[in-house]
Amino acid sequence: MGRKINLRLVDLTEIDKALRAGLRSLAAVEPISLSDWAAKHFYLSAESSYVEQRWQAYPYQHAIMNAISNDEIEEVTFMKSARVGYTKMILAAIGYFAEHKRRNQALWQPTDDDSDEFCKTELEPMIRDVPVMETVFPGFLAKSKDNTLKQKRFLGSSLHLRGGKAAKNYRRLSVDVAILDELDGFDIDVEKEGSPVTLARKRIEGATFPKLVTGSTPKLKGFSLIEARFDQADKRFYVHVPCPHCGEMIRLRWGGKDKAFGFKWVNDDPDTVMHACEQCGGLMSQADYLAGWQHSRWIAADGTWIDDQSNYRDAAGELIATPKRIGFHIWTAYSPQTSWAQIVREFLSAKTKASGGDKSELKTFVNTTLGETWEEEVEKADLHALMARAESYPLRQVQMGGLVLVAGVDTQDNRFEVVVWAIGRGEEMWVVDYMVIEANPADERDWDKLGTYLDTRFDHVAGGSLRIEAAALDTGGHFTHQAYNFVRHAGASSRIYAIRGEPRQGHPVKGRASMQDVNWRGKVIKNGIKLWHVGTDTAKDLLFGRLKVTQPGPGYVHFSKDLPAEFYHQLTAEVRMLQKVASGEQYRWVKVRQRNEVLDCTVYGIFAAHTLDLHRYTERMWQKLEEVVQPKNGDLFGESPAAPALPAPSARPAASGRSAGNGWLDGLEVNL
Template sequence: MDLFSIQKAIRRGLKSLEAPVPQRLSEWAAENFYLSAESSYVEGAWKAYPFQNAIMDAFGNDDVEVVVMKKSARVGYTKMLVAAIGYFAHHKRRNQAVWQPTDDDADEFVKVELDTMLRDVPVMQDVFPTGKGNDKRNTLSAKVFLGSRLYIKGGKAARSYRRISVDVAILDELDGFDIDIEKEGSPDKLAGKRTEGAIFPKHIMGSTPKLKGFSRIEAREQQCDLRFLFHIPCPLCDERHPLQWGGKDKRYGMKWINRDPETVGHACPHCGALYTQAEYLSVWEQGKWIAEDGTWIDAEGKFHDVHDEIIIPPRAVAFHVWTAYSPQATWVQIVRDYLGAVEKARAGDTSELKTFTNTTLGETWQEEVEKTEVDELEKRAEKYRLRTVPMGGLILTAGVDVQSNRFEVVVWATGRGEEGWVVDYQVIDANPADEREWEEKLDPYLLQRFSHAGGQSLAIEATGIDTGGHFTHQAYNFCRTRARRRIYAVKGESRQGQPVKGRSSLQDVNVKGSVLKRGVRLWMVGTDTAKDLIFGRLKVEMPGPGYMHFSAGLPKEFYEQLTAEVRVLQKTAHGEQYRWVKRQQRNEALDCTVYALFAAHTLDLHKYTDRMWAKLESVVCPPITDMFAPPPEVIEEQPLEIKAEFVKVIEVEKPARKNLGRRLA
């Protein structure tokens, strides 16, 4: 090796020890960033739009921990994100992680955006010398830089948020992620956990918003300390204001004449004058990001209060920008798209209007949803005690939802006509990873008997236990050894039209390190069908068949969880279909009720005739001829005769039902 090569190798080795001259992200991008041909309309050196610089500087500002960007399409968010990744790797040597909604999205992001940046931005060769991809450490899911590392992950699986510690956590298209990642929490919260312990933690998230009430980016925007809009001076009166869509009832915003898009202009909210897109572009360099309280950001990324004094940057900031700010789209085309969407909406197809609202205005779409209000259900609560079965309740079923640190259980009593009563709602603190916790905490609960208002005591006849989380084999093993007690391993199936009690299959079970082939039967639960049925019954207003009763002892949280989902019309590959969508993260009470309904279907309660219900009532609630007399004393021999007669009357196709009468005593 010659002297020059040795010196070059030494310089490269010492690179990680250099203290770089302070530089803002917008400055770094102006000096180094490049738009690659594969990922840009126009290849060439980066030139930021005026509204992009402050956002980028907030990305790179160590005093700002959280940056949220609610955006439309065509505002250059992805390019700003890729520039930030290069900046953190080259200038600040920070460990980073980028999450995309799916694995396919992550792979495409790497191939189209990231790899081309690493190839075409010359200074990246200082920290990424293996740019040709011949280093096995650099893959679609990870890039190793000099002094730092970058992870690129799909966001659907909870394991994607584990076992990494980073300084910078980035989520792209946050509203495209599942709201709850495998029952472990929201993606933004899980990603944020990866920066705990960092000296300068940074959490960046941006997205085109989707449904009102379900948008994580809108929720995070509202949680920020300050929310900024880009204000421009009116070309005529010089008063500052943001570009706004407005509306027919507003005197400001986008206006046009006689449905002619070519006449569009923006009406100033101060002087009312109408100015064109060309006039806007003549003053946009003078624009400023201004928050509700008057705080504004200058050209150097510094924050000022309403008196123009420099202040300490807030911990969390949000930016909202929409397509009208970008020269990539004409105002004429924006209006043309809107008018076309309105025409379709008048004919009953709101899909294009929804797309316009999300991707052009950068706002959430207010969907017509089918929902049940929490307060209305809470008002229906009745004065019966929890853990006591009211008159009318005849058979108990339970649903168990398994969380990372607890079991949640709801017990329902079913009576004639499938009228239902909540008998109990319990949160059992436990570690489901430890099978002893199942034995010592969950099993005793499911074995207990509940007092009946008629004087009897009832056991839980059937139970559905969720196996879809991270404790699948613990759940399998628990259910496997309790099959005779009709404790079923279940998993949700959200495809439309699936029966509540769906197909079953035998699954292998990992028992203390050994695999037991086909050791447990797993049942699929038609969750959409079950929720349709449950929410239909919640609308039944009078006690009787199908009515659902609630105890005054239930906490408000139960009702909030029971109504946590709404039925929304969505476009799918098979056309428009209604889907149940979460409007809040916690929905365990609903899931438990779904599993308890499945358990009731395993007992065929939905097929009972009046004669079968009458016979069951004669066992559980024997008639009292003297209204002042106490319930008849339970004699050991008598119930056996009644139970034998009962079992004979309600003969069904499954032998397992023969034990039902025996357990009703």
């Protein structure tokens, strides 16, 4: 006998909604490009836009956005002026990767404050105003560890927000997409751990579809990280537009008085500005440009171009493989946000100020309007001239005239770098050795390798051998504790000095020492070893002057032909240029390439020479030292005479203003 079952009526519509919502995350997502996603979902928020409205891309933005979303492209570099919509494209990309592709992302700004400001004024309004973002971030308004200024945890992915000044901000992140915004605002070398680009790339290693996006307004020529990335791209693209007269695809260029093409105007009247075609000379107004800008095209120097479907084609129109690394360059003239007349007004104003000696506005114009680097007048050593004057003497052998050996040591994550210099009369210098010692400075046992090397004796061409009389070891970086231990265990008699650089203008090469040490727990110990502060910019000024001495003798610097080219690149890795500081403007030494260990070691070697007071030696003192190190000997193959005994410390002449003994090499070891 059957049983009657009472079933409660349910709303089948609600069941259907619940099932669809639960299964939505398992559904296969239809592929869509970033430009199409933005056209469908993206919105310009009131806080960060002149007009609050739905996104409508400019014609030149489609190819950039689709390169960012193309999984075949690993790196996109965008060297740009201001007012071309880069920040909005990055915001759209963040939403796209979070909602559509569910990929982990990291975005670095130059500083922590920049990162926080970007989050509050750009990112959070975007998440609030783009409705589709609610599907991946339903708890947007909730206070949670998943919704902070440093991290947004979406459904299926996360976004990390960091400042780029500290090396720690690049660690312990594994992401698919790495974005560096305003790259030229970052330090070239982040706390001596490498460039921000290199550190960011490490975060996407291992990703199935790694993506690195860098964008910036460029700054100084030779110091620009974005220009360097742009130059290294596989393909570099520029926007071309059809000339309304001849129909040729041309670039909008600034031009100049000596150029037949570019921006031209009459009698300093910005409202008369037109663009002259480099092919036919025909004049194009901004209205003409905007009438035809839908037909603009990104074209590389070799004729490669990007079609409307973001495919890559050669000059003949044939499809080619998608490049792995792509660079885009654009400047303000292409943007409808600024009139061409306004661009000319900005230039005329900057030109007027520059004629009066103030080039700051002209520099800003070149950077933020033209999207180009500003070439500053700098002082630098001539790399090729130094290489050309290298001499035919072997390394690890002290040449005639070299009387005292000093060394500078730089500590890196996986090695020690050492440069040994011989100092002679008038502080003439010879490179004696350049050594890279592979080691792990975190392992105190590996410091024995450095100790063994610093105990090396170097043969002198006059007979006998010399040891290193003083060495300076940089204690900055990650291995301060180990460096202090090394110096302490070596003892005062070893003349190994713990140092730290002090770039402040006017700081003496050999500054004051402070008592500083740490125990194995990292706690400061009173009355520990001495930490010496080295006037690095002062030492570099001194070295730069010596490198300009062209004839052997006092102050001349000798190089061996056995030195590798990298030695010279590192020695000339910095230039002296005028920079803004709190007190106004000062000339400072600034890196133009990442590797500069040879220069640092040489600066430390100069400090070591100053600890021996060699810069205070009198003619009589040099003569006495020569008699010890390279005595006159008529028969070099005969029996070597015994080394003359140096005067006892109390009898040695004191340098001016110094206590007796400070001007001499106590315990100088010379084997004859």
